[in-house]
Amino acid sequence: MERKISIETEGIYREDYQIRMLRANPVAGFLKIQGQGVDGKTRYDYEVSGKISMKAMYERGKLSSRDIELFLHQLMALIKETEKYLLNIHCILLEPEYIFYEEETFYFCYYPPEEHDIWEALKLLADYFVKHADYKDRACVQMVFMLHKGVMEENYSLEKLAEQCMDAAGKNTFEEWKKENMKTEDTPPAYDRQEHDWIAEQEMAGTIMEETENMWTPVKRFLNRHRKPKWGDFDGLYIEEEEL
Template structure:
């Protein structure tokens, strides 16, 4: 697939070109005759035995550009995921193929915290595999100053490696698990959120390390996570030394 961009004083377009012969099938008629929530408006045409799809992106920035300006925080990730799930439902309701959604960060756009996805008829690939690749992007571009975001990004990535997983169920399971863990912490500690989240993340990081499932695309990221794990281990060792010291005094 090839992409290019056109702009004038008032509009901007993203143009995707595929090698398939253009067909005005039911998918294009459905896309052009309906304003499907969460999808970029598109017009298609044939050119030299190829297909071109022209997407209106005026006033929007790509998810890729957003990630380059600022790393993803927990609220951003949760908002994105909930809107993505709604788009999956909308696509199915209009009898379209969810596998034709592009989850390339450069093809997803956002404006005023509303995300718009690119539907490209004939696009190859499985939506679950595409989502797995998207979670790898989130893992790389998450704000590692915010442990809450780290937790969500890595749990989504882990869920995407399960066989025949359900995206909506995976998100709800992760958020519910986190909420339950938060509620189990004593109320007087909840004022300092970093403290409780450190407990949750340390257990999670240890689990990922044991399973060898942590993505290490960015050494600085792994260094940060490993540092948190080492901190907890040192704390345990210190507590053990104190116990041994008390025993020896007796």
């Protein structure tokens, strides 16, 4: 069964180029939209079957570093696609109840009647991330606070800010790295019982062979002294050079 959410606004519905553009060119990352007039009002329906809203997600669980990574990359891609089709990026809703998620993909509502500053909306969303972050996830904490700090600056670049968030989460300090590597170097190699047993077996086999060789040496000497010469046995044969 198809599941939808609806957003209504006052005023008679008039279809403009934005809806026609989205219908002709479905943009990856936008929820499927349908506009119509109902009782003298304008209503936009969004198809959300199989998806869960960001608000519902983080009422049940915590925001992870993976979630932030996906969100930032996908939002940047969506903004570029929106501009490519001459749509208005400030019509992208960034309220948690209007952002949906399914299989590592975030989906957004494009709402033509409401034009707000997307960069200001991202500040509010960053506040929301701070409140719902998983503080046991170190990378998540680094990314959330880097994002929150960045969006508070004037004329910030989302692309550069996203890169800074990734760098903050992906690298340890030099001191932490050095401690981890020193700890690894100081750790003695693990005892390999299988290898030890194999070496012991080889050493034991060598000892047995040596003892067996020593035991048979007197017998071999006796046989060599009393054996009969055979044809072709030229031990002790010496030919003077002048005889050749």
